[in-house]
Amino acid sequence: MSTTNATPVDLQALQDRLEITDALYRYSSAIDSFDTEGVRSVLADDVYAQYGNLDPVSGGDALAEWIAGATATITWQHHLLSVYHVDIDGDSATALSYLTSYQVFDGEPHVAKLLVARYHDELRRTPDGWKISRRVAEFLWGESRTVDEAWLSLLGGRGPEVWPRK
Numbered sequence: 001m002s003t004t005n006a007t008p009v010d011l012q013a014l015q016d017r018l019e020i021t022d023a024l025y026r027y028s029s030a031i032d033s034f035d036t037e038g039v040r041s042v043l044a045d046d047v048y049a050q051y052g053n054l055d056p057v058s059g060g061d062a063l064a065e066w067i068a069g070a071t072a073t074i075t076w077q078h079h080l081l082s083v084y085h086v087d088i089d090g091d092s093a094t095a096l097s098y099l100t101s102y103q104v105f106d107g108e109p110h111v112a113k114l115l116v117a118r119y120h121d122e123l124r125r126t127p128d129g130w131k132i133s134r135r136v137a138e139f140l141w142g143e144s145r146t147v148d149e150a151w152l153s154l155l156g157g158r159g160p161e162v163w164p165r166k
Contacts, residue, residue, distance in 0.1 A: 013088060016130070020093050020123055021083045023130045028079035028099075031067060040064035044124055044131040052139040077103040081119075091125040099137075110149070116141035 023042045030038030043060035050056040057063045071077065078101065085096040097119040102112045122134035152158065 016088050016093070016125075017086050020086050020088070020095060020130045023123065023132065024083055024095060024097055024119070024121065025081060027132065028081045031071065032077050032079055034068075034071065036064050036068045039067055042130075042132055044126065044133040047131070047133055047135070049132075049135040049137075051137040071103075073106045075104045075106055075109060077101065093123045093125075093130070095119070095121040095123065097121065110147045112145045112147065114141075114143045114145060115139065 027039060027042045030036075030042070040060055043063055045060045046058070047060050047063055048056060048058050049063050057066045080100045080102075082098045083095060084098060085094075087094045099115070099117045099119060101115040101117070103115070104112050117140055118138045120136045120138065121132055123130045124133045
């Protein structure tokens with residue numbers, strides 16, 4: 001253990017927290033870029049997940065495919081995630097994240113759906129890094145918002161598309 005200004009610093013705990021937070025953020029950015037392999041890369045093989053009151057999904061491959069299917073009619077999406085708590089106990093951890101998510105669906109290009117939720121996660125250290133082993137999404141609020149095309153055009157309009165849909 002090293003010290004800074006006589007305060008002990010647990011470098012492993014800091015590294016674990018960074019890697020856990022990175023796994024949670026990577027999950028969200030992979031969903032936003034329609035990267036099923038990226039989503040799968042942060043899921044434990046035996047992951048259990050429940051989104052709102054929908055039926056739970058078990059297994060890393062099944063969950064990654066379920067997410068791909070659930071987002072198949074989305075034109076673009078943005079998951080704004082804030083990781084509030086990470087508690088580590090050896091090779092296990094729990095995390096609480098707050099989510100504000102926007103989605104625009106095919107056929108409704110002028111309407112963004114807004115979802116506010118909390119993710120209650122359990123993670124496990126594996127030889128390939130920290131993986132989400134349990135996720136419960138607690139849905140709290142949803143609404144629709146219509147785009148202000150005049151304001152958007154003042155900014156140069158939509159685009160450019162940086163991450164083409166895979």
